[in-house]
Amino acid sequence: MDETGLRVSEVGPEAAEDWTSVHWSSFKGTPYKGDDKARFAARWAQMMTGPFADRAHSLIAHDGDDAPVAVTRVWSAGPGRPGLVEPMGVHRSHHGKGYGVAITLAGARALQERGASSVVVVAEGSNPAALATYRSAGFSGFGDVSDLKRP
Structure with a gap:
């Protein structure tokens, strides 16, 4: 456990329901049930076994009551790389x-243990809570980056 009382662990496809329920709640905020739940959990489990699964590690944090409360996925480009x-x-x-x-710092530690040279995060400028969280975790901004898309 860390100073927040969380137990953080790396998980695989067996944790699809817990991991995706936290993720869904944090981004969607709508009820997580039925077809949405099945589809989202299946997509996540598929990603966990896909072609780049060996470069990604999913973490989940449980509180003192063992409730899943926070998640992250970290992506490694290999030792000596970000x-x-x-x-x-x-x-x-x-x-x-x-x-x-806490979960962001746990993700950074997981990357450090895998030899990452540095850690980056991504957040939309329209998401002040995410920006504040990342700043509180010690990250600093490099300015806005525009998305590119095809018509």
């Missing part, structure tokens, strides 16, 4: 407890 923490989310009913910073 790693990415993306996505990161905290269940809506657990906001404001420091869990976002």
